[in-house]
Amino acid sequence: MTIPFSTSAHLIQSEAEALQAAEQFAQFIAQQALERDRDRILPHQEVEQFSQGGLWGITVPKEYGGAGVSTDVLTRVVQRIAQADGNFGHIPQNHYYALEVLRVGATHEQKAFFYDQVLQGKRFGNALAEIGKKDFVRRTQLLKAPDGWFVDGRKFYCTGSLFAHWIPTLTSSPDDGRLYLVFVPREAKGVTLTDDWDGFGQRVTGSGSVEFTRVPVQPQWVVPFTDSFERPTPIGPYAQIIHAALDLGIGQGAFEATLPFIRAHSRPWIAAGVGSAAQDPLLLQEVGNVHVRLRAAQALLARAARYVDAAQHAPDEDSVAQASIAVAQAKALATSASLLAGSKLFELGGTSATQAQHGLDRYWRNARVHTLHDPVRWKYHAIGNYALNGVRPPRHGAL
Template identity: 85%
Template structure:
């Protein structure tokens, strides 16, 4: 299916408006979340409504016509939408990431062009990751030749690209061996998208593969990437805080589904001596446990957002390290809380909750798949090494 070209997306004017619009959109997508997941219906029309809502442009800086919302508001928006459907919380993740790469490393002319594209309603996907080798060498190449610049390679885990107008692609330049983020039009000659994502979670995020066969690119589509990690910038913690918000939102959705099912369907255990499951003392203990963990993760996420905003305002070695560690702390807890909420849903709601007609397994599946995005054990390592040894974490997209 060809991606629609948006023409007149709403432009978010304030943080309050962003949160209100997110609530409205979350309510609209929640209604058919079960059917989309069950039948793997790629939500082209819903994604178009998503970008038309203006939420995809809410982080565009004010000087370029956007609302420039804070990291806190961004994470709250992602949480609200992910609670309704984890897929929709995930689809624009790399779009926001690309906007941050532009903010940090693009020229004024590139920012003006691409920010305007986004405010019109255009969507960025991503083509960052590669598979098939045990190393992390990126083999997709940007070829600078006498006849023009060309892109060659293949990418996987390209979340959102099936719905995108532009596909930001990580490539190594043949002439200087540096990394660049190349913004490639989805309809460019030589671009092939394949819907081959078959993970058991996040099933309708448009996370297929993208093949580039000597795709001609314009120099102004190319943004330096390695340069933005040679100095302290917020690209890494900014990317990671969105992942943490997504995980937390899925967990919040799982808890809400648990509460609803227990109230309406579950029966108390025979030894509880109560009339309803909602009065079962051991069930109440476990609900409280899940709730506390999710609220703790939410508090850490809000704290991390303040560090990210501070580092964006004044980036240096210390502020970026502090932001990365704060986000790592939030990511560690949001991961465990989200997976716990999805698992406890069945333990507390009972056997009836496992019936396919309810589709409640989607919360655990989505949480389990997305939290594998990067190993949380390395978050604990980074935090421990920082608090014990004062070692700043490495600068890359996973911290």
């Protein structure tokens, strides 16, 4: 399939404009979210509209022509779109991640080229994960042969790649044993994408598998990856805060769906002695509990964003560790809050909330699948070890 592309993408120039564009797009994307999830309809046209509207380019630094929005604004954009459609909110996550990898580790020439591609409306997917491996050793390789450079291997759970023009691919080099992020053109010879993601949640995120069969690549498409974790950089917390924003957005979407359903459909428990579910005192207690946890997660997310911005502006051992811990705190609470919101929707909505016509199960399914991205139990471990022993968390993409 040839990916649609136009060179007339709108250029968002301010944080206020980015937030306004996100709100407008969220209202649009919410209209058919249920049908897309239920019938597994991949949002090709919606993705094109999203990128042509300029939201793909909001984190491109100002010196390269973008809006260079703060981490707080980015998380608010992701959160709002995920609230409207948890599936769609996941699609640009790795695109923003790849832009940060470029900012930290690419040459000026690479930044100028790829940032310009994005501002024109082109999209990055991802090919990072591999299935059937207990550690993080990468079997997909960057091969440097006499007749050129090639990528060879297979990746799994490649969110967004079905919609992408470029697929940033994590590779290892047999020459030096180091990791590189290779930006592979979607239409390159030897690239095969398979729409084989069959998880019960995040069903229409374009998270298929990608196979690379001796795919020719140019040296200028190769960005060092190991280098960016041997020194303190904010890549890890930056990646994780986007995931936290996505989880929180899904939870907020579930809560937003809970309230009108209670008003219109739920019945008070017989012992409550009230005329409507909205007056049931124990139901009100649970609504308040979910609301408080979501608001607390939102506050931690905003706080973490400030730490990530500080680490971006002045990265060192302390600032990056502080950002990682702040993001871990937000991610831990966003995980539990989103799962709670999705579960309480049914408990408070009653049996009728489980009817397929409402499609309310998508909130819990999406939260449950996405929060498995990395184990939140290790967030608590990192937080506890830092608080008690002053041990900085390890530097990698999951912290």
